[in-house]
Amino acid sequence: MGILNEKQLEDIRILQQECERGDFTLKLNWETLRSRNGVNKNDYLHYEGLRLVGFLGLYEFGNKVEMCGMxxxxxxxxxxxxxxxxxxxxNAxxxxxxxIILNSPAHSHSGKGFLKQLPCEFAFSEFQMKWSQTELDDYEDAVVRPSRSGDEETEIQLDIQCFQFTEKEARDYYQRIxxxxxxxxxxxxxxxxxxGKIRVDHSGxxxxxxxxxxxxxxxGSGLGTKVLKKIVAEQCQLGYDIFLxxxxxxxxxxxLYESCGFKTIHRQDYYSYKLQC
Structure with missing residues (x-):
């Protein structure tokens, strides 16, 4: 019930293309859509005949959930x-x-119009950035290795200290990914x-x-800059377009990202919607 099949994923992809004909990009978290564990229902689809015309996805983060649809x-x-x-x-x-965190592309008139009808407040904006070919140097001494099972507590504490996750949110998130x-x-x-840590997700x-x-x-010691340059250089050599x-x-x-060659390509706006218990 909670896992999308290949036909549904393809239908969502086609619908996304139709909806993005305007000058914006929807954030549907495709890596999550493809790896649902089936425990909860997080995806809601509306068909007219055999044609998917509506979709909404939930993305869990501890006691919060992000919502995006079209x-x-x-x-x-x-x-x-x-x-x-x-x-x-x-369901939530x-x-x-x-x-609930509601997500809408900054330039989506239909999305912003719908949000105006809801009891929600603007929370923050998020920039989507793409790396442009830039010469990178001075990163050779950065030490980065694959995460191991013994790194669980380090990853959890980094999310708590750097992203203000609660402990429960950080532990739940670690298990989900x-x-x-x-x-x-x-x-x-x-x-x-x-x-520290840095995560890379590949999609196509x-x-x-x-x-x-x-x-x-x-x-504040320049370590972050060196690590970012190292990861970007590796992904570039593998032939990937690089985003964050x-x-x-x-x-x-x-x-930091701009200094390493990243440029803003899209903006997503987020709104908080408090559930009434």
Whole structure:
């Protein structure tokens, strides 16, 4: 019940293409869609005959859940997304989530119009960035290795200290991403000690960097810049187009990525919707 089959995934892909004919990109977290574990229902689909015209997905993060969806342009203003969202909200309340994060491309007029009807507040913006061919140097001494089973606590504490996860959120998230087959987590070392992590997820010929974090006491020494350059150089040599996402409020990270050759290509806006218990 909770796993999308190949036909449904293809239908979602086709619908996304139809909806993105405007100047924006939907964030559907394809690595998650392809690796659902089937425990909970997180995907809601609306068909007209054999044609998928509406989709909504839930993406879990501890006691919060992110929601993103779409309706085919020819089938809007018919209550389809309202129906999908109502079903998803009821499910979320049964699973005791306290907060829904709604995601809309910054330039989606239909998305922004729908959100105006809801009791939600703007929370933050997120930039999607793409690396442009830039000469990279001075990263050879950065030490990065694949994550091992003994690194679990390090990864969890990095999410707590650097991304303000609660302990439960961090532990739940760690367990969930273990099932994402396209994801690779790398551990950053300094003087033989694990001090950070960086994750790379591959989708087709794209490499997405995320979860990049270094313990606060090791920040500010240039280590992050060297690690990022090293990972980007490796992915470039493998032939991938390289992308990442960063919150607009994280000015330090934004400057770091720009200094390494990343340029903003899209913006996603996030809104908080508190569930009524």
């Amino acid at each position: 309706v085919h342009p020819d089938f809007r203003r018919q209550g389809i997304f309202t129906k999908l969202m109502g079903e998803a909200m009821r 309340m049964q699973r005791d989530y306290k907060l 273990l099932y994402e087959a396209t994801l690779k987590t790398m551990i950053i070392e300094k003087d033989g000690r694990a001090v 010929r794209e490499a997405w960097i995320y979860g990049f974090s270094i313990f606060p006491k090791y920040q 996402e960063v919150e607009a409020t994280n000015a330090h990270a934004l400057r």
